[in-house]
Amino acid sequence: AQSVSQHNHHVILSEAASLELGCNYSYGGTVNLFWYVQYPGQHLQLLLKYFSGDPLVKGIKGFEAEFIKSKFSFNLRKPSVQWSDTAEYFCALLRNSGNTPLVFGKGTRLSVIA
């Protein structure tokens, strides 16, 4: 069965610091990959998605992620974080075949301090 691992449970950064959140998955077939964000008190929102093509995908609010197939990774990056980026971030995988649901990682909580 496929799985998603997010190794950082809680990341604390100062404003303007660069961000990289790790996401690794286990599945040998073709996958679609997503990053969702959950701001405090709000619902999950899609940050960005990868289906095919350019492995570097750009999302909303200056976030980007790079799909590295050889490493089974889809890390999320942002060059300069803001206090408003404080949220929980979830990586998710969708198998590109069959009636299968999204598989989520356990999430990484990002706290940005002034």
Add this chain to the structure above:
Amino acid sequence: EAGVTQSPTHLIKTRGQQATLRCSPISGHTSVYWYQQALGLGLQFLLWYDEGEERNRGNFPPRFSGRQFPNYSSELNVNALELEDSALYLCASSRKGLGNQPQHFGDGTRLSIL
């Protein structure tokens, strides 16, 4: 467009009781997904309905069940409630099919078992 709506916002029950949670998808979306977000466990897939039929089911006991109505809204029923059922239950919807159809999430129903 109106987002995914869930009701109630918060539900308090005692052990052994039954709970019913409701979800209205975004207009035009025919697929509805239910997830359980328990503390420290991330989002775990519960059920997926599309056009009134159950398409897939996560690794949960049969006392978790649901249905989808002709208007594509959905109910999640949890029977014989146990303390560990306390969690945030999220509903998501998407257009028909998987793959390149991102899921849009509601705010969730927080179920508390006393």
